[in-house]
Amino acid sequence: MNKIWNYIKNWFIEMGSPPLFFKWSSKILPWLLFISITVFIVGLLWGLFYSPTDYKQGDVYRIIYIHVPSAILGQSIFMFMAICGFITMVWRVKISGMLLKSAAPIGASFTLIALLTGSIWGKPTWGTWWVWDARLTSTLILFFIYAAIIGLHSSIDNKTKADRAISILSLVGIAIIPIIKKSVDWWQTLHQPSTFSLTSAPSMTPDMYQPLLLCVLGFYLIFALLLTMNLRAEVVIREKNRSWVSKQFLNLER
Amino acid sequence: MLPNLKVENLSSVRSEKVIFDNINFDVMPGQNIEIIGSNGSGKTTLLRTILGLINQDKGQILWLDDNDNYNKFRTFDCFYQGHSLGIKNLLSAQENLRLSSYSFGVSEEKILSSLNRVGIKSHSSFASEMSVGQKKRISIARWLLKDFGIYFIDEPFSALDDQASSLIVEIIEELNAKGASFVITGHRPSEITSNQITLDHEV
Amino acid sequence: MAFRRSSTYITPLIFFLIVISFFPIALSPDQDFLRSLAPGVIWIAALLSSLLAIETIFSEDFRDGTLDEFFISNDPSFVLVFAKVLCHWLVTGFPILLASLISSLILYLPVSSLLPMICSLILGTFFMSLLGAIGAALSLGKSAILSAIIVLPFSIPTLLMGTAAVSSAIDYQDYSGFLLIMGAMLAIGVPGLCLLTVEAILLNYE
Numbered sequence: 001m002n003k004i005w006n007y008i009k010n011w012f013i014e015m016g017s018p019p020l021f022f023k024w025s026s027k028i029l030p031w032l033l034f035i036s037i038t039v040f041i042v043g044l045l046w047g048l049f050y051s052p053t054d055y056k057q058g059d060v061y062r063i064i065y066i067h068v069p070s071a072i073l074g075q076s077i078f079m080f081m082a083i084c085g086f087i088t089m090v091w092r093v094k095i096s097g098m099l100l101k102s103a104a105p106i107g108a109s110f111t112l113i114a115l116l117t118g119s120i121w122g123k124p125t126w127g128t129w130w131v132w133d134a135r136l137t138s139t140l141i142l143f144f145i146y147a148a149i150i151g152l153h154s155s156i157d158n159k160t161k162a163d164r165a166i167s168i169l170s171l172v173g174i175a176i177i178p179i180i181k182k183s184v185d186w187w188q189t190l191h192q193p194s195t196f197s198l199t200s201a202p203s204m205t206p207d208m209y210q211p212l213l214l215c216v217l218g219f220y221l222i223f224a225l226l227l228t229m230n231l232r233a234e235v236v237i238r239e240k241n242r243s244w245v246s247k248q249f250l251n252l253e254r
Numbered sequence: 255m256l257p258n259l260k261v262e263n264l265s266s267v268r269s270e271k272v273i274f275d276n277i278n279f280d281v282m283p284g285q286n287i288e289i290i291g292s293n294g295s296g297k298t299t300l301l302r303t304i305l306g307l308i309n310q311d312k313g314q315i316l317w318l319d320d321n322d323n324y325n326k327f328r329t330f331d332c333f334y335q336g337h338s339l340g341i342k343n344l345l346s347a348q349e350n351l352r353l354s355s356y357s358f359g360v361s362e363e364k365i366l367s368s369l370n371r372v373g374i375k376s377h378s379s380f381a382s383e384m385s386v387g388q389k390k391r392i393s394i395a396r397w398l399l400k401d402f403g404i405y406f407i408d409e410p411f412s413a414l415d416d417q418a419s420s421l422i423v424e425i426i427e428e429l430n431a432k433g434a435s436f437v438i439t440g441h442r443p444s445e446i447t448s449n450q451i452t453l454d455h456e457v
Numbered sequence: 458m459a460f461r462r463s464s465t466y467i468t469p470l471i472f473f474l475i476v477i478s479f480f481p482i483a484l485s486p487d488q489d490f491l492r493s494l495a496p497g498v499i500w501i502a503a504l505l506s507s508l509l510a511i512e513t514i515f516s517e518d519f520r521d522g523t524l525d526e527f528f529i530s531n532d533p534s535f536v537l538v539f540a541k542v543l544c545h546w547l548v549t550g551f552p553i554l555l556a557s558l559i560s561s562l563i564l565y566l567p568v569s570s571l572l573p574m575i576c577s578l579i580l581g582t583f584f585m586s587l588l589g590a591i592g593a594a595l596s597l598g599k600s601a602i603l604s605a606i607i608v609l610p611f612s613i614p615t616l617l618m619g620t621a622a623v624s625s626a627i628d629y630q631d632y633s634g635f636l637l638i639m640g641a642m643l644a645i646g647v648p649g650l651c652l653l654t655v656e657a658i659l660l661n662y663e
Binding site for chain 1: 603614621645653657660
């Protein structure tokens with residue numbers, strides 16, 4: 001038991017070093033690529049084409065197989081970023097700062113996809129491209145927060161300092177986001193006494209639910225893939241003056 | 255006698271460039287240390303790292319406390335003056351000194367006598383109307399407001415005429431006699447000490 | 458010291474009134490229409506004025522070296538930051554409150570809602586100042602718009618609670634719940650945000 005624990009601890013410490021991380025990620029990248037794309041495509045195909053048609057909404061509801069995983073990912077990624085931010089601030093670990101920076105655009109994209117697919121779902125189902133309901137509004141605000149984080153990072157030239165800046169911002173975010181959701185929820189009950197709940201998904205039978213789960217898993221794997229790719233790029237850019245980078249790519253001795 | 259401040263093996267790296275490495279020195283009470291280097295060699299960063307404004311990458315900074323043990327946190331009062339002098343333009347000289355001393359309370363006479371010592375006559379005109387040399391004198395007056403243990407002054411002799419420079423040397427010697435030490439930075443060795451540390455890479 | 462430079466406390470007031478005036482001008486000067494808009498419009502103007510006022514809270518002190526004292530002195534730095542934000546808010550908050558009273562007049566807000574409006578604005582603008590301090594510290598030396606992007610999404614709960622307080626007062630309903638929530642946010646925010654602001658300021662030294 002202790003051996004496993006030590007192994008995990010050593011792995012964490014090693015991953016903190018950019019060249020070691022790069023080597024390790026190069027090894028697992030092909031596997032990750034294969035697994036994530038497979039699960040992603042299988043899940044999507046199953047959901048989009050092979051799951052049963054809904055009684056009330058017809059085939060349009062299938063966009064849920066993109067919309068729901070994107071929304072879930074958008075929120076989970078923010079939590080992931082907040083944890084990375086905490087680690088960066090408290091223990092001054094560089095790699096968690098870079099993880100945070102690499103995850104941000106991915107999270108923002110998923111949130112944006114959730115918004116767009118939600119919009120596309122809304123038009124045929126409820127007749128409008130946009131509606132200020134609780135969930136859409138809080139997702140929109142989440143997108144703004146992502147944009148703020150990305151914008152702040154790009155405005156600071158010293159990238160290590162930028163990482164710490166967005167760590168602070170993600171910590172403020174994770175504290176405020178629950179409050180935002182609660183207050184937007186409440187605001188909605190005030191202004192939408194309408195009888196239909198706009199974000200109700202069709203009640204799901206198991207054959208609809210299973211592909212959804214698979215899609216969520218697929219999206220998570222794709223996130224892992226994209227995160228690894230982003231982080232690798234980030235590591236190379238930041239360490240471009242170091243000898244291990246030129247050895248790696250140009251096979252040159254400095 | 256034990257040194258008031260020990261700096262061991264200090265090293266700082268920013269954006270993958272080494273700013274300074276393997277800095278070691280001790281500050282004994284009543285003695286001064288000078289950090290010499292050209293522009294951009296990291297002198298200000300070194301001062302700020304010692305004071306705790308910036309975190310170092312390697313090494314430690316130890317302060318002597320009352321029981322003759324060494325502590326990682328500052329145990330006695332220090333004074334820091336950076337490139338920007340810590341003088342507010344909207345306040346007069348007198349009010350500036352009052353602001354600096356708000357946390358330890360200083361009598362008006364002490365403020366006035368400090369200003370007189372450094373040669374500032376007009377106590378109540380706004381700092382924005384004064385020259386750089388006069389503003390420097392006001393910040394020197396701040397040194398006299400309290401008995402600090404160590405003074406960290408960034409480039410005290412820059413932009414000063416001979417009269418003001420010798421005034422500084424005088425005041426430093428007086429304060430040394432009381433047991434205070436000075437850690438200063440500069441481009442060239444000055445006459446207040448022969449203890450020098452040179453930072454020689456350009457960052 | 459802020460009083461020496463009168464622009465510090467006059468500009469938030471004027472900005473507030475200008476923003477408020479835009480609504481009747483751009484939309485409609487109809488009394489009932491403005492009255493229904495009033496709580497939200499006043500709050501939006503308060504948010505924006507508060508944010509722009511806080512913008513420069515640290516920049517001058519950073520430039521003239523006075524900010525260093527916060528971290529060199531023996532007092533805990535986040536207490537000093539809190540004191541600075543508090544003083545700043547006291548100077549800029551009153552003009553905003555005054556502007557809101559004037560605005561309530563020109564937007565035909567009923568008198569019954571004045572007290573909750575003032576209370577909610579007091580709580581809300583102080584929270585905004587705390588948030589704005591972090592934004593100012595993170596974007597020290599950079600554009601104000603960046604600071605706005607950082608701070609505004611986080612101020613949405615305050616906006617919602619504040620407008621709710623005023624709106625429910627117009628309808629003669631109980632508004633104390635909203636004020637309590639805003640007070641709770643302040644209570645948690647003061648230590649948390651001040652600590653994070655200290656970290657954010659220290660970043661600028663690296």
